[in-house]
Amino acid sequence: MILNPKTQTYDYLDPASRDLMLKTIAFFEAKGKRRLKADDHERVWNYDFVEFIKKENAFGILMTPAGYGPADSRWDTFRICAFNEILGFYGLCYWYTWQVSMLGLGPIWMSDNEAVKHKTARLLQEGAVFAFGLSEKAHGADLYASEMTLWPVDGGYRADGSKYYIGNANEAALVSTFGKMSDTGDYVFFVVESDHEQFECVKNVVNSQNYVAEYALHQYPITDADILSRGRDAWDASLNTINICKYNLGWASIGMCTHAFYEAITHAAHRRLFDHYVTDFPHIKQLFTDAYARLTAMKLFALRAADYMRSASAEDRRYLLYNPLVKMKVTTQGEEVINLLWDVIAAKGFEKDLFFEMAARDIRALPKLEGTVHVNMALVVKFMPNYFFFPAEFPEIARRDDAVNDDFLFHQGATKGLGKIRFHDYALAYDSVDLPNVHVFKEQIALFKEMLFAARPTEEQTKDIDFLLNLGELFSLVAYGQLILENARIYGVEDELVDQIFDFMIRDFSKFALQVYAKTGSSEQQMAYCLRMIRKPVVDVARFEGVWQRYAFALADAYEMNAGS
Numbered sequence: 194m195i196l197n198p199k200t201q202t203y204d205y206l207d208p209a210s211r212d213l214m215l216k217t218i219a220f221f222e223a224k225g226k227r228r229l230k231a232d233d234h235e236r237v238w239n240y241d242f243v244e245f246i247k248k249e250n251a252f253g254i255l256m257t258p259a260g261y262g263p264a265d266s267r268w269d270t271f272r273i274c275a276f277n278e279i280l281g282f283y284g285l286c287y288w289y290t291w292q293v294s295m296l297g298l299g300p301i302w303m304s305d306n307e308a309v310k311h312k313t314a315r316l317l318q319e320g321a322v323f324a325f326g327l328s329e330k331a332h333g334a335d336l337y338a339s340e341m342t343l344w345p346v347d348g349g350y351r352a353d354g355s356k357y358y359i360g361n362a363n364e365a366a367l368v369s370t371f372g373k374m375s376d377t378g379d380y381v382f383f384v385v386e387s388d389h390e391q392f393e394c395v396k397n398v399v400n401s402q403n404y405v406a407e408y409a410l411h412q413y414p415i416t417d418a419d420i421l422s423r424g425r426d427a428w429d430a431s432l433n434t435i436n437i438c439k440y441n442l443g444w445a446s447i448g449m450c451t452h453a454f455y456e457a458i459t460h461a462a463h464r465r466l467f468d469h470y471v472t473d474f475p476h477i478k479q480l481f482t483d484a485y486a487r488l489t490a491m492k493l494f495a496l497r498a499a500d501y502m503r504s505a506s507a508e509d510r511r512y513l514l515y516n517p518l519v520k521m522k523v524t525t526q527g528e529e530v531i532n533l534l535w536d537v538i539a540a541k542g543f544e545k546d547l548f549f550e551m552a553a554r555d556i557r558a559l560p561k562l563e564g565t566v567h568v569n570m571a572l573v574v575k576f577m578p579n580y581f582f583f584p585a586e587f588p589e590i591a592r593r594d595d596a597v598n599d600d601f602l603f604h605q606g607a608t609k610g611l612g613k614i615r616f617h618d619y620a621l622a623y624d625s626v627d628l629p630n631v632h633v634f635k636e637q638i639a640l641f642k643e644m645l646f647a648a649r650p651t652e653e654q655t656k657d658i659d660f661l662l663n664l665g666e667l668f669s670l671v672a673y674g675q676l677i678l679e680n681a682r683i684y685g686v687e688d689e690l691v692d693q694i695f696d697f698m699i700r701d702f703s704k705f706a707l708q709v710y711a712k713t714g715s716s717e718q719q720m721a722y723c724l725r726m727i728r729k730p731v732v733d734v735a736r737f738e739g740v741w742q743r744y745a746f747a748l749a750d751a752y753e754m755n756a757g758s
Contacts, residue, residue, distance in 0.1 A: 194489045194684070196278055196451050197752045198222065203275065207596045209265040210272045213251060214279060220245045221283040225757010226548065229284060233551055236402045238363070242287050247320020251276075252291070256298055259598035261314040267598040268302075270440075270499045277441050281448020283754075284548075285555040286402040288445045290322055292438060293360030297323030299434025300369040300382045302603045304421035309384055313367060321366035324387070327431060330357035330407065336380070336431060341372030341410070343381055349416045352385065355395070355409040362387055362406035363394050369421065370410070371431055380427040383420045385413055425607070432608040436516055439569075440502065442559045443495045443519035446527030450488050450534075453552040455752045457481075457534040460541055462749035472749070477537055478741050484533040485745035486694045489686070490677050491523045491530075497680035503593040505601050510614045511587075514576045514672060521569040522669050524559040531556045548754065570665040571658065575611045577668050581642050585615035592683050619671060622678040628688055629731035630695035631678070637702045637726050638671050644722035653714065660712050666705040667726075674698055693740045696730040703727040 198218045203211040221229070224241070232239070246252050250263075255276055257266035280288035301313050301323075313323075332338040341354030354372060362368055367384045374381055385392055391413040399405045422430050458481060461471040471477055498515035505512045531553055535542045542549050623635050645664075654660050674695065681691045703726065709715055710723035 194492050194686070195454070195485075195748065196282060196448070198279070198282065199752055205594060206272055206275065207265075209254070210269075210275075210596070213249060213254060214272075214275050216249055217245075217251065217276065217279050221279075221287075222755045223757070226546070226754045227757045229548075229754075229757075230546060230551075233284065233286070233402050234545065236400070238402065238404050239286050239290055242290065243320065243322060243364070246322075250318060250320070252294060252320070252322070253314075253317040256295055257314050257317050258302055258600075258603065261310060262318060266314075267596070268602065269596060270503050270599050270602075271594045272596075273441075274444055274496065274499055277444030278448045278451075281445035282452045283448075284402075284551060285445060285449065285558065288441075288448070289360055289403050292441050292445070293325055294323040294365075295441065296325035296327075296434055296438045297361070297365060297367065297369045299325070299437060299603075300371075300421050300427075300430040301367070301384070303430045303433060303605075304382070304426075306418075306421050308418060309367075309421065316366045322361045322364055324359050324361040324365035324368040324406075325434070326356040326359050326362070326368050326370035326385075326408070328356060328358045330355065333358075336371065336428070339371060339373055339380075341370060342375050343372055343383065343415060344375045349414060352383070352410040352413040352415050355407060357398065357407050359406045359408055360403060362408045363397070363404045368392075368408070371427065374423070379424045380431075381420060381424075382422045382427045382430055383415055385410060385415075385419070389413065429606070429608050433602075433605040436513065436605065436608075437502075437602050439520040439562075440495075440498065440516045442562055443491065443498075443523030443527075446524045446556060446559050447488070447491050447495060449552040449556055450484075450491070450527050450530040452754075453531060453534055453549045454484060454488060455748060456547055456549050457484075457538050458745065458749045459751075459753065461537050462746070471537070472746060478737075478745075480533045480537050481745045482693065482737060482741045483697055484530045485748075486690070486697055486740065487526050487530050487533075489690065489744075490673070490694045490698075491526050493677045493680040493684070493686070494673055495519050495523055497676040497683075500590050500593040502602065503599050504590045505605075507606060509587060511616055513611060513614060514573060514580070514616065515676065517569040517572050518669055518672060521560065521573070522673055524556075527556050527559060567658075567662060570662050570669070572611070573669060574661050574665045576614060576616070577645070577665075579612070579614065580616045580619065580668070580672065581645060583615065584618040587617045619675045622675045625682065626678060626688075626691065628692040628695065629733065630692045630699055631674075633699050633728050633731060634674060634695050634702065637699065637706075637728055640722055640726045641667050641671070641706075644719060644726075648716060648718040648722060651716075657712075657714055660709075660714055663705060663709045663712060667702065667709070670698060670702050670705070689736045689739050690744060692731075692733070692736055696737075699728055699730045703729075 203214045254266050259267040328334050343350040365387045391411050393409040395407040397404050464471045498519050501512040501515050706723040706726035710720050
């Protein structure tokens with residue numbers, strides 16, 4: 194399950210996609226770690242990477258829906274996962290240029306403006322990057338309060354206002370910009386060009402290699418030909434774009450954690466302290482084994498969530514639960530993986546020549562982009578009643594690695610009715626395996642479900658966002674474990690590794706149960722249930738040693754990035 198760029202062949206992809214992935218890896222390995230780190234320290238925007246994507250038509254192949262570009266162009270989430278992981282593996286700034294381009298493309302591909310679509314396809318073939326003008330300095334992502342305004346004048350419009358936290362706005366060929374009509378107050382999405390004289394790139398608001406701009410439009414001329422969508426369609430385009438793109442955040446985390454793991458395990462395996470190798474100490478084995486199990490779980494879940502994205506329809510919107518979990522749960526698990534590794538390598542993690550230094554800094558960003566963890570948790574909680582108490586039947590979804598365009602992602606429809614979305618019975622996944630720790634986890638789930646019925650939150654508690662967020666953490670673990678089990682079967686993951694994954698799942702469930710117990714507003718009955726949920730994983734020394742030796746420790750010396758010039 195763990196990417197090694199020097200041995201990965203991508204045989205599971207079609208020839209054109211495989212060739213692109215291998216060329217992308219070759220680009221970074223030829224660049225080398227020295228220059229990668231030097232560019233990071235000197236905050237050099239990634240022009241060399243943009244030249245690479247132009248030469249190889251990488252964005253044109255991966256982000257042009259079928260019918261708008263060459264034969265090998267399609268929006269294929271399965272191969273997008275692979276590209277996401279590679280970019281995250283080599284650095285957040287490269288992934289970020291890709292991510293914010295995808296955000297900028299969302300409102301375009303979702304619109305009915307065919308002229309802009311064909312222009313966009315041409316720009317992609319030419320190697321352009323894009324940007325997504327949604328957030329504002331005073332309002333963040335509060336779309337209701339947006340102040341960017343289109344004023345009707347002389348048969349057209351003038352755009353006035355500013356946007357903030359906008360990646361790529363320094364170089365974007367087109368910036369999809371969200372605002373309001375001055376006369377009707379309707380929402381509107383329109384495109385502007387960053388090199389236009391009425392477009393001001395004010396500054397980079399962050400002190401990093403990324404370019405996260407503040408930009409302003411000063412009486413920028415707009416015609417109907419520049420408008421992508423209006424009213425409810427514009428509102429839906431903003432949220433549906435985020436539905437697609439926040440999924441990428443989990444893959445950036447997976448890529449960064451993987452590279453950091455290689456550095457940490459190789460360093461520890463060769464370092465001797467107190468006449469022992471660091472990897473001989475029991476607590477070090479525990480830290481690495483936990484990190485490996487969590488990283489594997491992150492990838493299993495994110496891959497399985499892609500199957501639901503690719504199979505989605507107006508009748509099957511289960512992806513709207515799993516996508517926020519990739520954004521929220523996978524990224525926070527990424528923070529946990531880095532913390533575990535950092536506890537092993539300690540001061541080494543600060544060294545300027547290691548990738549780890551970048552990962553330890555940048556891993557913190559991902560839970561905070563495309564809506565905070567709290568915003569996504571508030572979304573997830575809406576699905577909890579139907580998930581637990583009103584399951585529906587759906588055809589089983591297989592691994593979706595077919596080379597087809599994901600049409601539905603650009604026709605998601607209205608962003609409402611989340612409380613009506615139904616899910617298949619999570620017990621199908623949990624009952625499909627016979628493993629000690631999965632059985633313990635099932636007991637925890639049963640108690641949680643019983644608590645939701647017998648000691649359900651009061652009206653006052655439902656207004657306490659902090660209380661609901663803690664309940665949401667418990668719910669998230671149930672859905673997280675469900676997709677991990679589904680995908681472990683699909684990918685043939687061995688039982689000992691699956692059981693080790695549920696070792697940390699039990700501990701995490703116990704931790705969040707204790708947090709609910711300790712909440713000021715929790716009732717005596719809820720507290721009693723929470724205490725019963727606190728459980729210890731099944732101890733199996735042979736299983737633990739097997740995972741440590743065969744999986745975690747086996748990665749020592751398995752990969753090191755080329756040093757370069």
